[in-house]
Amino acid sequence: MSGTACACRENCNEIEIEIDYNLLDRIIRDDYGGNKEAMIMMMQAIQRVYRFLPEAAVKYLSQVIEVPLTKIYEVATFYASFSLEPKGKYILSVCTGTACHLRGSGGMVEHISKRMGITPGRTTPDMKLTLETVNCVGACAVAPVVVIDEKYYPKADIATLNDFMDRLNAE
């Protein structure tokens, strides 16, 4: 993916993305046969490519499978895994399942929020880090778990997070 930061206003996270329509066609028509029922799966596949749902791609999807844009928007905002905003270079998800919660994951989210100045679901203005929370990754035995770019950090603590954020700030 290539893109440049949008210059419309300060701290704007929007990025102009070049959309590969051939790739979209492969996903929509070849992989899922243009079937409306597979819309969620198509959106997931598009999100895997761009790490979020770019507006242009969603509009194209709407045209091809003949589902109104409002319906796609409804689905995109209903399900937690879809994002209409670009994600940062790193994605840090803190598991907030019950076992992790009991072992202090709430405090970890608070700590990162405070230090990086972002609430869960948001990305730092320099597009380096997106903070997310996930309901449960099912690794309760090693709670609390933090997932950084799909790598699990078992039994994480404030020190683990500080290490990561120190490295991030040094980049």
Add this chain to the structure above:
Amino acid sequence: MIEATQPSNSPPVVTKMINPAALELYRQELQSRQDPDAPVVIVCCGTGCQAAGSVEVVDKFKEVLTGTGWSGKVVPMIKPTGCHGFCSRGPLVIIQPQDLFYQRVTVDDVEDIVNKTILNNEVIKKLQYKPANSKEVIPKAGDIPYYAKQTRLVLKNIGKVDPTEINDSILHGSYSALAKALTRMTPEQVIDEVANSKLRGRGGAGFPTGLKWESCAKQEGTRFVICNADEGDPGAFMDRSLLEGDPHSVLEGMAICAYAVGSNRGYMYVRAEYPLAVKTLTSAIRQAEALGLLGENIMGTGFDFKVTISTGAGAFICGESSALMASLEGKVGRPRPKYIRSVEKGFRDSPSNLNNVETYANIPDIVNRGGDWYKSYGTERSAGTKVFALTGNVYNIGLVEVPMGISLMEIVYGIGGGVPNKRALKGVQTGGPSGGCIPIPHKIPDINVGYGKLAEAGSIMGSGGMIVMDEDTCMIEVSRYFVNFLVEESCGQCTPCREGLIRMREILNRITQGEGREGDVELLDEIGRFTNNFSLCGLGTSAANPVLSTIRYFREEYDAHIRDKKCPAGVCKPLFHYEIDPETCTGCGLCKSKCPVKAIAGEKKKTHVIDQSLCIKCMECYKNCKFRSVKIM
């Protein structure tokens, strides 16, 4: 996912099973090619063990055993398996045929295991399991109380079979029940057997499975068989382990159901947060189709059953059956009223039979061994076994399968090994976010785990989450956590659930912030009852359970928060602070070194002091103090 190394004798050439008898011949053929004396190295590769590094352990075993380092006669087989359930001790390695159990194995231990244990039959002491509060090691996996006290019916193959290799499952009997159903039973007989077993839906509601199948079979038109694998309860991972560890038992159960209700189309709705489960299932379906055990003309009988995987997109509500079906159709998952049940009009407005992963996984054994065998486990009203995800403040965290009706104290202490860090047990939360807290052992001495008994105690069976809570758990904060979770996950279409939850969250937030008022508890109780009575779907009608059950059993904690502005458990930050007890502090300096904000000062061997203006109340000092000198004030 890891690929299994091939056993020394490669499996027979794969051809489609042309008839059910061919499956048994194939199994015997596979059996005859196995060397019963060949060592097998079983490495648990469930999500918990993977997080602890088991994939690297498998890779290292492969490297050592295929390299020049290997000088034994028979090349051992490395078998990455699904979750063994004993996640807190991972990564786990079991050496067969001796059944030697090694825990917390790291990459650095692998060469030792190969050179000492496999080649010279020498046991490595430091990797052996020692139960909490005991000095004796337990060398064999089968003797460990955590496993020995369980009754593993559904989980029987997990940790034994390689989920990426269908031949291994066939060796352990997979698809033999499907063969039996297709050749020796009519669909009606299958339904009768399932009804006779008294199996009830394992997803939470506990609807009798046989009855559901029977109603679906009576319908006209195209029927669908759907598997609910949208395991969204935080702290529950039973279904994930089944899908990752023994996918064929679930697929076989679905195929048997399809035969019984007259369907040839199946859907599996899996949570996208379980990437490993999706991968394992995808490969399992492909392998089963290649052998003619799924897909068209199964085992030459003319019966077709095609299964498609659909992944969820992160909505808890999609675990509700009608919401799940809407989601399968590519729409938002909002439940609909159930005056027309989904067995009549469900997915695509067609009759649809939806069951949970664990329910389907029970089916093959019920068909093979009979309903009478199944109901010999458990109780009259709750037959069979149930898998629970035992988590929270307990020594042995992981999956446990027990007969219904077992004592909850036995699960926590007998199997779970009790509460760590010398803390006292405060209660057990069952049933996920919409379950309730059961205050064993102080307010209720014990309870037998079954659908009816749990409901009497104000909780639910749910899908099987079981969270042990110790004295450091604040019940108000726990209710706030669950209500907050449900606010986020409520679909928002019906008012009692949408508004009731938000109001309850507001009040609970206030109480945990130290701004609770007289009358808040009564108001919570009123809103909670209203929400439970007038919501549309199962999520809403149980949404207030965490609040109502904590009011019922832990009223004094609410009063302490509201009247005394104190959080007795030391969780709600504005309502407590930490102080170091000068009487017991030895000045060891551990708290000082653990404090991430350098709020603790003190010289070695002298009493330490916490600077309250810097303290972020992260618990590190409290958790780590060996002398319990950090006090909650």
